[in-house]
Amino acid sequence: xxxxxxxxxxxxxxxxxxxxxxxxxxxxxxxxxxxxxxxxxxxxxxxxxxxxxxxxxxxxxxxxxxxxxxxxxxxxxxxxxxxxxxxxxxxxxxxxxxxxxxxxxxxxxxxxxxxxxxxxxxxxxxxxxxxxxxxxxxxxxxxxxxxxxxxxxxxxxxxxxxxxxxxxxxxxxxxxxxxxxxxxxxxxxxxxxxxxxxxxxxxxxxxxxxxxxxxxxxxxxxxxxxxxxxxxxxxxxxxxxxxxxxxxxxxxxxxxxxxxxxxxxxxxxxxxxxxxxxxxxxxxxxxxxxxxxxxxxxxxxxxxxxxxxxxxxxxxxxxxxxxxxxxxxxx
Amino acid sequence: xxxxxxxxxxxxxxxxxxxxxxxxxxxxxxxxxxxxxxxxxxxxxxxxxxxxxxxxxxxxxxxxxxxxxxxxxxxxxxxxxxxxxxxxxx
Numbered sequence: 001x002x003x004x005x006x007x008x009x010x011x012x013x014x015x016x017x018x019x020x021x022x023x024x025x026x027x028x029x030x031x032x033x034x035x036x037x038x039x040x041x042x043x044x045x046x047x048x049x050x051x052x053x054x055x056x057x058x059x060x061x062x063x064x065x066x067x068x069x070x071x072x073x074x075x076x077x078x079x080x081x082x083x084x085x086x087x088x089x090x091x092x093x094x095x096x097x098x099x100x101x102x103x104x105x106x107x108x109x110x111x112x113x114x115x116x117x118x119x120x121x122x123x124x125x126x127x128x129x130x131x132x133x134x135x136x137x138x139x140x141x142x143x144x145x146x147x148x149x150x151x152x153x154x155x156x157x158x159x160x161x162x163x164x165x166x167x168x169x170x171x172x173x174x175x176x177x178x179x180x181x182x183x184x185x186x187x188x189x190x191x192x193x194x195x196x197x198x199x200x201x202x203x204x205x206x207x208x209x210x211x212x213x214x215x216x217x218x219x220x221x222x223x224x225x226x227x228x229x230x231x232x233x234x235x236x237x238x239x240x241x242x243x244x245x246x247x248x249x250x251x252x253x254x255x256x257x258x259x260x261x262x263x264x265x266x267x268x269x270x271x272x273x274x275x276x277x278x279x280x281x282x283x284x285x286x287x288x289x290x291x292x293x294x295x296x297x298x299x300x301x302x303x304x305x306x307x308x309x310x311x312x313x314x315x316x317x318x319x320x321x322x323x324x325x326x327x328x329x330x331x
Numbered sequence: 332x333x334x335x336x337x338x339x340x341x342x343x344x345x346x347x348x349x350x351x352x353x354x355x356x357x358x359x360x361x362x363x364x365x366x367x368x369x370x371x372x373x374x375x376x377x378x379x380x381x382x383x384x385x386x387x388x389x390x391x392x393x394x395x396x397x398x399x400x401x402x403x404x405x406x407x408x409x410x411x412x413x414x415x416x417x418x419x420x421x
Contacts, residue, residue, distance in 0.1 A: 008348060011349050013348060060345075060346050088344050088355045110342055112355070112357045113360065
């Protein structure tokens with residue numbers, strides 16, 4: 001996949017476009033960054049035009065997310081249309097609404113993978129994070145149906161204060177479900193810049209404990225050359241909100257335009273927000289001179305959300321890099 | 332093989348980017364890159380044209396001998412078949 005993204009960056013084309021098709025959700029996750037503004041969501045017809053434009057640009061992958069995408073009444077029609085227009089689809093969902101019939105439906109489409117979040121190995125813990133009783137059972141059921149229909153499933157564990165010690169059991173459960181296990185420790189502020197979720201973050205000591213529990217080496221970040229781009233946002237990816245707002249990514253909420261006012265082709269090619277990102281390399285950010293860079297995967301979106309500036313660092317990124325460096329030094 | 336007809340498998344999507352054809356097999360999560368000629372053959376594998384027709388079109392377009400084109404097309408189709416990207420219709 002890296003070569004694919006490199007080719008797209010060279011061509012100046014978005015390989016992967018994140019479509020936040022709704023901000024509505026049936027769950028109430030304690031760490032969620034999404035803020036539902038309740039505005040008019042893009043219609044099926046608007047998505048149809050958008051997909052035609054993205055096809056013209058050369059986009060290959062659509063990441064469909066939310067909120068919970070499956071609460072949209074026309075979600076089947078939308079996914080079907082994406083497949084018919086020859087896009088590869090990544091679907092991010094909590095799985096609550098995936099039954100056998102829906103899993104079968106997905107198996108007929110160009111689904112690259114389905115990604116779901118898991119917050120614990122037992123219902124009490126998982127449901128206490130999502131705020132909805134029964135969400136764990138629905139999640140497990142969804143994964144079983146998806147795997148039965150040979151759909152690739154990624155289960156991502158979001159490590160927070162209330163659940164990080166459960167990671168070993170979660171990993172075992174994920175493998176027993178024949179799914180891929182991932183984890184993340186980066187909790188960000190909400191889209192309205194509220195910092196409430198940050199209290200859930202692991203501190204330095206908890207991060208050490210977490211990584212010692214994960215045991216298998218945390219993924220090693222690829223060696224970064226400071227002349228490379230810092231990330232793909234605005235270079236080979238972008239995100240489009242349910243209201244048509246266009247951003248470099250779901251965290252870097254710098255408004256590049258709205259597709260109800262301008263075509264996505266024009267926004268992608270002419271927006272100053274995108275041009276500015278394309279003009280910078282790692283060395284142009286503070287990260288470029290940071291001694292922890294080899295142990296870090298800098299995320300300017302999460303930095304911007306928390307600090308109001310892409311040029312900085314956050315406690316969680318720094319602490320994670322510190323722990324990963326300690327682990328590397330131990331070897 | 333000349334009378335056989337193939338089609339692209341469902342779930343394989345592609346785009347032409349710069350001079351390359353990028354194929355993604357969504358079922359396997361595999362990414363494959365084809366050069367321009369490979370991409371053109373890929374476009375011609377439509378479930379209607381026979382292998383002989385594909386060879387003829389390439390001979391016309393690239394002014395290569397029929398013998399060379401036949402060898403290249405058959406080798407390419409065999410690779411695509413082995414990779415599970417196309418299937419035989421007839």
